[in-house]
Amino acid sequence: MLAGTLDMLILRIVQGGPVHGLDIAQRIERQSDDVLLVEQGSLYPALHRLEERGWIAAEWGTSETNRRARFYRLTARGKKHLAAETTRWASLVRAVGRVLTPDKA
Amino acid sequence: MSLSRWFSRRARERDRAEEVRAHLDLYVEELIARGRTPEAARREARLAFGNPRAPLEEIQHMSRLPIVDVLGRDVRFALRVLRRTPAFTFTSVVTLALVIGACTAVFSLADAILIRPLPYPAPERLALVERTTTTPGGVYRTVTVDGATWEAVRDHATTVDAAVCRPGGDGANLVVGGAAAFVHQHRVSAGFFRVLGVPPARGREFTAAEDVAGGPAVTVLSDDLWRRMFQGDPEIIGKAILLRGEPYTVIGVMPADFRSPIDVDLWTPLRGSSNGEGSGTNFNVVVRLKNDATWDQARAELAGLRTEAFRLLRTTKGTLDLGVKPMQEAVVAGVRDPIVMLTWAVAAVLLIACVNLAALLLARGSSRTKEIATRMALGSGRRAVVRQLMVEALILSVAGGLLGLLVGHLGLNALKALAGGTFEEWARVTLDARVLAATMGLSLFTSLLFGLVPAWQASRLNVQAALADGGSRSIAGSARHWPRRLLVVTEVALGVALLVTAGLLLRTFLNLWSLNPGFDPRNLVTASVSLQDARYVDASRINRLFEDSLQRLRAKPGVVSAGVSLELPYDRLLNRAFRFAEADPSALASMTNAAYITPGFLGTLGIPVRAGRDISEADATTSLPVVLVNATFARIYSPGRDAVGRRIRIAGSEREIVGITGDVQQRRSLEMPGIAPGPLTSLPIVFVPAAQTPEEDFRMSHTWYTPVWSVRAQSPADGARAIRQAIGEVDPLLPISEQRSMTEVMSTAMARQRLLMTLVGVLAAAAILLATIGIHGLIAHSVNERRREFGIRLALGATPAGTMRRVALSGVLLSLAGALAGGVLSIPAARLVQSSLVGVGERDPVTYLGVAIAFVLVASIASIIPALRILKLDPVEALRA
Numbered sequence: 006m007l008a009g010t011l012d013m014l015i016l017r018i019v020q021g022g023p024v025h026g027l028d029i030a031q032r033i034e035r036q037s038d039d040v041l042l043v044e045q046g047s048l049y050p051a052l053h054r055l056e057e058r059g060w061i062a063a064e065w066g067t068s069e070t071n072r073r074a075r076f077y078r079l080t081a082r083g084k085k086h087l088a089a090e091t092t093r094w095a096s097l098v099r100a101v102g103r104v105l106t107p108d109k110a
Numbered sequence: 111m112s113l114s115r116w117f118s119r120r121a122r123e124r125d126r127a128e129e130v131r132a133h134l135d136l137y138v139e140e141l142i143a144r145g146r147t148p149e150a151a152r153r154e155a156r157l158a159f160g161n162p163r164a165p166l167e168e169i170q171h172m173s174r175l176p177i178v179d180v181l182g183r184d185v186r187f188a189l190r191v192l193r194r195t196p197a198f199t200f201t202s203v204v205t206l207a208l209v210i211g212a213c214t215a216v217f218s219l220a221d222a223i224l225i226r227p228l229p230y231p232a233p234e235r236l237a238l239v240e241r242t243t244t245t246p247g248g249v250y251r252t253v254t255v256d257g258a259t260w261e262a263v264r265d266h267a268t269t270v271d272a273a274v275c276r277p278g279g280d281g282a283n284l285v286v287g288g289a290a291a292f293v294h295q296h297r298v299s300a301g302f303f304r305v306l307g308v309p310p311a312r313g314r315e316f317t318a319a320e321d322v323a324g325g326p327a328v329t330v331l332s333d334d335l336w337r338r339m340f341q342g343d344p345e346i347i348g349k350a351i352l353l354r355g356e357p358y359t360v361i362g363v364m365p366a367d368f369r370s371p372i373d374v375d376l377w378t379p380l381r382g383s384s385n386g387e388g389s390g391t392n393f394n395v396v397v398r399l400k401n402d403a404t405w406d407q408a409r410a411e412l413a414g415l416r417t418e419a420f421r422l423l424r425t426t427k428g429t430l431d432l433g434v435k436p437m438q439e440a441v442v443a444g445v446r447d448p449i450v451m452l453t454w455a456v457a458a459v460l461l462i463a464c465v466n467l468a469a470l471l472l473a474r475g476s477s478r479t480k481e482i483a484t485r486m487a488l489g490s491g492r493r494a495v496v497r498q499l500m501v502e503a504l505i506l507s508v509a510g511g512l513l514g515l516l517v518g519h520l521g522l523n524a525l526k527a528l529a530g531g532t533f534e535e536w537a538r539v540t541l542d543a544r545v546l547a548a549t550m551g552l553s554l555f556t557s558l559l560f561g562l563v564p565a566w567q568a569s570r571l572n573v574q575a576a577l578a579d580g581g582s583r584s585i586a587g588s589a590r591h592w593p594r595r596l597l598v599v600t601e602v603a604l605g606v607a608l609l610v611t612a613g614l615l616l617r618t619f620l621n622l623w624s625l626n627p628g629f630d631p632r633n634l635v636t637a638s639v640s641l642q643d644a645r646y647v648d649a650s651r652i653n654r655l656f657e658d659s660l661q662r663l664r665a666k667p668g669v670v671s672a673g674v675s676l677e678l679p680y681d682r683l684l685n686r687a688f689r690f691a692e693a694d695p696s697a698l699a700s701m702t703n704a705a706y707i708t709p710g711f712l713g714t715l716g717i718p719v720r721a722g723r724d725i726s727e728a729d730a731t732t733s734l735p736v737v738l739v740n741a742t743f744a745r746i747y748s749p750g751r752d753a754v755g756r757r758i759r760i761a762g763s764e765r766e767i768v769g770i771t772g773d774v775q776q777r778r779s780l781e782m783p784g785i786a787p788g789p790l791t792s793l794p795i796v797f798v799p800a801a802q803t804p805e806e807d808f809r810m811s812h813t814w815y816t817p818v819w820s821v822r823a824q825s826p827a828d829g830a831r832a833i834r835q836a837i838g839e840v841d842p843l844l845p846i847s848e849q850r851s852m853t854e855v856m857s858t859a860m861a862r863q864r865l866l867m868t869l870v871g872v873l874a875a876a877a878i879l880l881a882t883i884g885i886h887g888l889i890a891h892s893v894n895e896r897r898r899e900f901g902i903r904l905a906l907g908a909t910p911a912g913t914m915r916r917v918a919l920s921g922v923l924l925s926l927a928g929a930l931a932g933g934v935l936s937i938p939a940a941r942l943v944q945s946s947l948v949g950v951g952e953r954d955p956v957t958y959l960g961v962a963i964a965f966v967l968v969a970s971i972a973s974i975i976p977a978l979r980i981l982k983l984d985p986v987e988a989l990r991a
Binding site: 027030045050053 | 125130133135136157160161162168171
């Protein structure tokens with residue numbers, strides 16, 4: 006996966022409301038139609054980093070199966086960051102696209 | 111990083127671990143729900159998650175906040191490294207402890223005496239009136255002024271509040287409950303305590319009405335005396351105590367924390383005026399700047415009082431001016447130079463020690479080249495390597511600093527013991543928080559000094575080269591050695607400078623020591639008694655005391671002879687003006703030392719009579735007034751003419767010189783041409799028979815000086831006992847202020863020089879030792895490092911002796927360079943002790959050359975010894991190593 010994109014994906018998933026780690030991994034896979042495969046363990050350093058930066062916040066809760074899990078949600082700063090990143094990403098994709106297929110531009 | 115954050119991080123890490131476990135459990139459960147067997151579910155979950163410890167470690171690594179952890183790791187590593195080389199660690203820590211300790215002790219002195227403000231309110235507003243004499247030959251400043259100056263300041267100065275006092279204390283006899291004690295009194299004017307800003311704790315200070323000639327006998331006690339002699343009697347104010355032979359009313363007691371510039375038990379009114387005592391420069395005028403005035407205004411005002419102040423004081427040679435000198439500066443004037451010099455000396459030794467440690471670390475650095483190269487090759491940054499080496503230096507210096515505090519404490523006590531009666535101000539100095547902080551700062555500073563260069567050099571390592579040829583396999587002589595050489599030159603230079611200073615002080619001391627005293631000091635015991643006493647005003651009463659006590663003394667067992675004199679050889683004497691009888695009475699009088707003596711005094715001391723006769727009992731009140739003069743007097747004042755038979759006017763009458771005595775050493779109190787320089791010298795002296803001394807002369811002499819009983823006995827113990835008994839029998843209420851053997855008197859006179867010499871000598875010895883170790887280390891290390899190279903050279907036919915010579919020569923050359931630099935450095939260093947030197951110039955070539963030669967010799971030996979190892983080198987073994 007492209008460096009830095011995992012952070013963005015996590016932020017996007019978390020925006021949907023409180024989710025736990027397993028949920029995030031599964032959603033990324035499901036929503037990308039299993040194109041983006043996440044090694045579940047690698048999620049945690051990313052989550053930790055995002056939390057340290059104050060873009061997401063977490064607290065302990067129980068899952069639908071009544072298991073303890075840590076639920077993440079987006080903070081106001083995270084929201085702003087996600088918006089900026091999304092715009093940046095979109096322009097990046099457009100730019101890359103223009104380079105790869107110039108005649109279509 | 112704060113501790114709480116560190117703990118919260120620990121908690122977060124536990125949190126993460128739990129989260130990962132919860133994740134796996136959740137997934138397993140989900141998979142089981144989807145129909146997997148528990149075992150398969152666990153395997154699949156594990157597969158999807160990856161190694162569960164990997165993310166945790168990554169997080170842990172990520173969240174490490176630097177400093178504490180890195181430092182913790184560095185410290186642990188450094189401790190391990192230092193433990194591995196106990197000899198190095200021990201040497202460094204002990205060296206540091208000693209030098210930091212020495213610095214701590216000296217800094218305590220400097221801080222307490224030079225830096226701290228005086229213990230009075232607004233000390234910056236206190237000053238002493240200063241008299242400046244400008245002559246074509248130079249400018250002389252002094253804070254001792256005469257009574258006319260005091261009267262002028264008291265009556266006319268509006269910018270300052272002024273008081274007057276004696277520059278020093280004197281003795282007085284106090285009788286309490288039938289027992290006599292000798293106490294220290296300070297004679298001060300009304301308003302003295304007001305000017306200092308510290309009122310008495312009980313009672314009041316002297317009023318202007320009490321501070322006039324013929325005023326009432328009143329005294330203010332120190333808290334210590336009040337508690338010691340009067341058991342802290344709360345009713346003491348208004349009571350009379352028996353002081354100086356008459357009742358004095360106690361009018362005040364000073365607070366316990368009051369600090370006088372001098373050691374004082376009680377204060378009495380000075381009654382200073384332009385007459386009597388005040389006709390000479392015998393006072394200090396203390397002033398406090400008034401609230402709305404500035405020092406500039408005060409200076410201008412005092413300058414304007416010149417005519418008023420100097421109407422009595424004449425000078426033929428220049429102009430007189432009045433000004434002020436900050437009290438702080440005036441108080442420390444006498445002790446400033448030695449302390450400044452000591453501070454420089456310990457700083458130099460500290461620097462040498464740091465240089466040595468830096469060289470040691472450099473040497474270690476080069477033997478650790480491979481280790482450092484490996485670490486850098488493995489990805490350790492230069493900064494990390496520098497940090498690591500600095501942490502090692504830091505640990506050494508902190509350990510050294512902590513031990514140094516202990517050394518400093520002991521050192522300060524030793525200094526105080528050594529300084530004894532020489533520098534009384536030192537006695538009050540203690541180690542405190544300020545000094546503690548300074549010491550720790552010093553430790554950190556030293557670690558920078560000796561740690562930075564090696565660390566910097568190590569960080570410039572060429573990794574590949576170091577690993578490839580393994581350091582010790584290369585040929586030596588690389589550019590890497592220049593910092594160490596420079597360090598060695600530096601320490602030799604500093605060592606030479608210190609040693610030159612010590613050498614000059616040693617020669618000074620030897621010069622003083624080898625002075626011919628002019629008498630036989632063996633088995634001579636002396637005792638002095640204060641006669642500033644109401645019972646001893648009358649001249650005949652004083653002479654009866656002398657005669658009765660001497661008579662009894664001579665009859666005591668073991669006593670050979672005895673006599674009384676005003677003061678002693680090796681002490682200061684009274685300066686007196688005199689005139690030859692035939693001289694023009696309008697001409698200026700000449701100055702001489704003068705003392706009264708009893709018959710038997712010269713014989714007791716063994717001072718020879720060179721011409722004419724000694725005085726005898728026949729020279730009484732009623733007979734012809736006579737004097738003796740010493741050889742210096744005859745040489746200076748009666749050149750080419752026999753002094754015996756000439757008549758001089760001195761001490762109120764015309765007297766005939768009947769004899770010439772040998773010279774004795776006196777403490778300098780006169781500056782005049784024809785006198786040998788130095789604090790001890792032979793001054794012109796006129797000896798007046800005590801029996802022919804007028805009452806007025808006794809009174810004036812006894813205000814400042816004390817008569818001394820000298821006894822030559824079979825043993826000093828006999829003499830001491832005899833004096834105590836004889837004086838006690840004649841007047842049991844007359845306390846002996848000081849009892850010393852003549853050798854003690856002599857050594858006291860040289861105490862200052864001896865102390866300075868000892869202190870600087872010890873520091874210089876330390877400097878040589880350190881520099882020698884430094885040179886030895888440098889050569890030994892280079893021999894070690896170049897073993898292989900020497901092996902090759904020897905195998906190729908170089909002679910061991912030649913190789914050895916070349917190696918040793920490099921050490922000798924370095925010390926030569928250092929000695930040269932040291933010679934240059936010595937010039938400003940010697941200037942610091944210039945005022946303490948006697949009979950030797952501050953640029954004395956013998957001392958400079960001697961020290962340089964001695965140092966180069968020692969350094970050569972230090973470089974030859976390690977080089978000798980080359981002789982024992984086996985080429986085959988060296989090549990294989």
